[in-house]
Amino acid sequence: DGGITQSPKYLFRKEGQNVTLSCEQNLNHDAMYWYRQDPGQGLRLIYYSQIVNDFQKGDIAEGYSVSREKKESFPLTVTSAQKNPTAFYLCASSPSYNEQFFGPGTRLTVL
Amino acid sequence: AQKVTQAQTEISVVEKEDVTLDCVYETRDTTYYLFWYKQPPSGELVFLIRRNSFDEQNEISGRYSWNFQKSTSSFNFTITASQVVDSAVYFCALSEGSGNQFYFGTGTSLTVIP
Numbered sequence: 178d179g180g181i182t183q184s185p186k187y188l189f190r191k192e193g194q195n196v197t198l199s200c201e202q203n204l205n206h207d208a209m210y211w212y213r214q215d216p217g218q219g220l221r222l223i224y225y226s227q228i229v230n231d232f233q234k235g236d237i238a239e240g241y242s243v244s245r246e247k248k249e250s251f252p253l254t255v256t257s258a259q260k261n262p263t264a265f266y267l268c269a270s271s272p273s274y275n276e277q278f279f280g281p282g283t284r285l286t287v288l
Numbered sequence: 289a290q291k292v293t294q295a296q297t298e299i300s301v302v303e304k305e306d307v308t309l310d311c312v313y314e315t316r317d318t319t320y321y322l323f324w325y326k327q328p329p330s331g332e333l334v335f336l337i338r339r340n341s342f343d344e345q346n347e348i349s350g351r352y353s354w355n356f357q358k359s360t361s362s363f364n365f366t367i368t369a370s371q372v373v374d375s376a377v378y379f380c381a382l383s384e385g386s387g388n389q390f391y392f393g394t395g396t397s398l399t400v401i402p
Contacts, residue, residue, distance in 0.1 A: 210390075217297070219379065219394035235389075265331060275321060275383070277390055279333040 180204065181280035183268050188285045190255070190262070198253045198283045200268035206278070208271040209251035213237060213264045214282075220267065226251055255285065263287045291315060292382050294393035301370050302401050309365040309396045311380030317341075319385030322356065322363045327377040327395070339363065341385075370400045 181202045190196045202209065208227045212220040222235030226245040240259025245251055251270075255262045265284050269277040293312045301307045313322065324336040337347065339356050347354050351368045367374055380393045 212392075217394065220392040222389060225389065267331075267333065269333075276323070276335060276338055277381075278335070279325075282331040284331070 181268060181270055181278055183266075183280035183283050185283060186281065188283055190285065190287050192287055193257045195254055195256050196285070198255065198266055198268075198285070200251045200253065200280060201249055202251075202270040202278075202280075203249060204270055204272070204278065205248070206270035206272050207248070209245070210269040210271070210277065211235075211241075211243065211251070211253045212267045212269065214267060215264050223253065223266075290393075291391040292380050292393040294380055294396050296396045297394070298397045298399070300399045300401060303372060304369050306366060306368050307370055307398065309367075309378050309380075309398070311363045311365065311393060313361050313363065313380070313382045315382060315384055317384040321383040321385075323381040323383070323390075324354065324363075324365050325379045325381065327379065329376070333379065336365075367398075370398075372400050372402050374398060375400045 184199045210225040211223040213223055214220050221237050223237055223241050224232055224235055224243040226232035229245055229248050232243050232245050240256055242254045263286050265282050267282045268280040271277045291314050320341045322339045325333040326336055327333050337354055344356050353366045355364045377395045377397045379395045382391045
């Protein structure tokens, strides 16, 4: 089946640790995105990539890093520099600006 | 400034009532796209509709309908005869023709009471 997968669904991290969230798509989309969702704040863009080996910061990139070595994969690392990382993280991909397709999300909790 | 405003934070209706979710957007581009997404409790965003800036025809899909008015920069979403399964958070979004970013509103949480 075509789609976007995110793993894990739930993730727990100790304060001060880096953690990487996985996002894979088999839709052959060029563009991929990472969003953070906090209660009552909608979706905020962290990073996006329009092509392999290239990515741009979104509105809240501080404390996060990404890589885009393959078209299918766009992992997000939440570093210890992110002050308040507990949130719901959504990955999306897009063939163009016409539409974005979303994965099921990863809920990250910092203990 | 917010590019997409959803002024209604939470709405509750009784089953079978009609409900309209408001969306107001702001852009200087002449080419742009507007979207509505549904986010059920599971968390995944489900695409509902896309409308481009050159198509102001209203659209109806079953119990869902959308009213796009460029004159008021609004793209409102109406659910007719609401059902409990419609309970979710609904997001309006804007994509400008000049870029690849999507701008999301803060969402409207709809609760349909049986």
